[in-house]
Amino acid sequence: MWPTPASRAPASSPYKPCVVQSVMRCLSKRLTQPEVPAERHRRPFSCPWGAPADLPRGAPNIEPLFDRLLIFRSDRRNPPELSERYGPVYTLHLGSRPVVVLCGYQAVKEALLDQAEEFSGRGDLPVVFRFTQGNGVVLSNGEKWKVLRRFALQTLRNFGMGKRSLEERIQQEAQCLGQELAQTQSAPFDPTFLISRAVSNVICSIVFGDRFEYQDWSFLTWVGLINQNFQLLSSPWGQMYNIFPGPMSCLPGPHNRIFENFEQLRLFVLERVTMHQESFDPNGPRDFIDCFLLKMEQENQDPLSYFQTETLVMTTHNLFFAGTETVSTTLRYGFLLLMKYPEIQGELRGPGELRSGSKLLSIFYIDQVIGRHRSPSVEDRSRMPYTDAVIHEVQRFGDVIPMGVPHAVTRDTRFRGFLLPEGTNVLPLLFSVHNDPAQFKDPATFDPAHFLDPSGGFRKHDAFMAFSTGKRICLGEGLARMELFLFFAAVLQRFALTPLGRPEDIDISPLMSGLGNVPRPYEFRAVPR
Ligand code: HEM
Numbered sequence: 414m415w416p417t418p419a420s421r422a423p424a425s426s427p428y429k430p431c432v433v434q435s436v437m438r439c440l441s442k443r444l445t446q447p448e449v450p451a452e453r454h455r456r457p458f459s460c461p462w463g464a465p466a467d468l469p470r471g472a473p474n475i476e477p478l479f480d481r482l483l484i485f486r487s488d489r490r491n492p493p494e495l496s497e498r499y500g501p502v503y504t505l506h507l508g509s510r511p512v513v514v515l516c517g518y519q520a521v522k523e524a525l526l527d528q529a530e531e532f533s534g535r536g537d538l539p540v541v542f543r544f545t546q547g548n549g550v551v552l553s554n555g556e557k558w559k560v561l562r563r564f565a566l567q568t569l570r571n572f573g574m575g576k577r578s579l580e581e582r583i584q585q586e587a588q589c590l591g592q593e594l595a596q597t598q599s600a601p602f603d604p605t606f607l608i609s610r611a612v613s614n615v616i617c618s619i620v621f622g623d624r625f626e627y628q629d630w631s632f633l634t635w636v637g638l639i640n641q642n643f644q645l646l647s648s649p650w651g652q653m654y655n656i657f658p659g660p661m662s663c664l665p666g667p668h669n670r671i672f673e674n675f676e677q678l679r680l681f682v683l684e685r686v687t688m689h690q691e692s693f694d695p696n697g698p699r700d701f702i703d704c705f706l707l708k709m710e711q712e713n714q715d716p717l718s719y720f721q722t723e724t725l726v727m728t729t730h731n732l733f734f735a736g737t738e739t740v741s742t743t744l745r746y747g748f749l750l751l752m753k754y755p756e757i758q759g760e761l762r763g764p765g766e767l768r769s770g771s772k773l774l775s776i777f778y779i780d781q782v783i784g785r786h787r788s789p790s791v792e793d794r795s796r797m798p799y800t801d802a803v804i805h806e807v808q809r810f811g812d813v814i815p816m817g818v819p820h821a822v823t824r825d826t827r828f829r830g831f832l833l834p835e836g837t838n839v840l841p842l843l844f845s846v847h848n849d850p851a852q853f854k855d856p857a858t859f860d861p862a863h864f865l866d867p868s869g870g871f872r873k874h875d876a877f878m879a880f881s882t883g884k885r886i887c888l889g890e891g892l893a894r895m896e897l898f899l900f901f902a903a904v905l906q907r908f909a910l911t912p913l914g915r916p917e918d919i920d921i922s923p924l925m926s927g928l929g930n931v932p933r934p935y936e937f938r939a940v941p942r
Pocket residue numbers: 535550551552562616731732735736737739740743813814817818819879880881882884885886887888889890892893
């Protein structure tokens with residue numbers, strides 16, 4: 414027996430409902446789902462386009478039809494509102510597919526961390542599955558995923574220790590970014606593609622062995638395709654495809670561009686793989702592709718080996734895509750937030766004072782720790798708790814991957830008294846963790862103090878889950894953290910970021926919110942200091 418929505422007493426909500434929500438709520442009252450049978454067949458562990466509706470036994474909750482759409486407006490109000498009505502664990506029906514939603518820190522932690530093995534499967538993401546067919550590290554499952562993930566982590570780590578460390582690669586790219594910013598001569602410009610090219614070059618140098626010139630038109634094209642796909646995946650079209658993949662795949666519309674763009678990127682990666690195969694030397698692997706080719710060579714007698722050319726292409730594609738757009742969107746959001754709150758931007762550089770009541774906090778600033786004449790290094794981070802706190806707050810507040818990436822349970826799993834059959838999809842709402850009032854004082858406010866202790870030191874927070882948590886935690890977390898710190902520090906060390914209008918007029922709400930939270934486009938001036 415599990416609770417139905419009606420059996421839960423609605424708690425009072427601190428969040429004001431918006432007009433759209435009110436309309437949806439009216440509709441949802443009239444379109445309540447019928448009773449759902451407790452037992453149905455087990456769904457196979459694959460993408461269910463057009464598959465019949467199977468329900469997890471022990472579905473904790475059933476959603477009114479139009480409430481389902483609410484979840485895809487992943488702003489700061491919806492998760493608490495839905496979870497207050499239905500509890501922190503409930504089932505949502507995306508088209509024919511039931512998905513168990515986890516809301517708030519406790520539920521997400523209990524699943525992804527405390528029952529890490531059971532919740533480590535990858536769930537359905539039809540819009541990406543259509544292109545990858547479940548191949549590549551992001552969407553694969555079972556033994557194949559474990560092998561690919563171990564290999565990718567190990568290879569990234571090795572490149573961090575190799576001839577040219579990851580840190581050096583990022584520092585070099587931050588220098589290039591600085592030069593480009595200086596060339597704007599304080600004129601207004603939209604930083605989107607400049608930031609994307611700098612960030613993308615870091616992952617390019619790891620997987621392809623080389624960076625690209627910013628003026629290289631083909632590089633700009635690929636970065637443009639990645640950027641456009643991140644937007645489309647986050648748009649209502651991308652989300653509708655995930656809910657109704659069958660009908661949507663027959664309909665015209667902007668979502669079809671997603672597949673064309675992915676295919677173009679795949680061809681680019683394939684071309685690079687072919688070039689590598691032609692010049693491959695097993696004694697001196699140059700990059701990620703070479704390491705994979707070496708593994709393919711070592712296992713070429715094994716017909717069951719996971720190291721195949723198509724898997725190489727998809728995994729490289731995964732790293733290229735995930736490694737470009739997440740970090741650059743975070744930087745773009747971060748710069749916007751620092752213009753909205755100029756006092757925080759000033760505070761980052763120092764030598765201002767940060768007080769807690771009458772107490773002066775011991776914060777170390779960019780100007781004091783790094784100065785103006787050398788590149789920021791990873792070592793500086795531990796001496797700059799305020800900068801670290803600001804970056805964490807940018808990630809918490811910006812919520813670049815607000816709903817996480819769907820998980821699935823790898824076997825029949827008991828969770829909070831419910832039985833989730835093997836293969837049940839699970840959506841850990843990361844933005845609900847970041848906006849959990851039990852974890853963050855005043856979560857709707859951008860405030861670096863969320864990550865500072867009373868003496869001004871950096872405060873690690875268990876509810877910080879921008880990279881998710883558990884066995885599927887972001888594979889690029891270490892790299893991304895390094896990039897965010899080094900790029901932020903390098904830009905703020907040399908430039909004052911100034912908006913074209915008044916800070917109070919800057920709109921920091923996302924332009925669209927789906928797979929990703931996309932900040933609104935903006936122009937700014939990078940004024941040399
Ligand atoms: C600010 C930057 C980034 C954020 C916020 C971010 C966030 C995430 C999130 C939320 C997931 C889903 C984890 C889950 O399934 O529970 C993920 C997975 C992943 N990320 Fe990142 N990511 C970032 C940067 C990167 C970078 C730089 C790379 C490239 C090296 C990368 C590669 C991946 C891969 C390959 C996965 C799939 C892992 C798996 O399924 O085992 N990410 N990331």
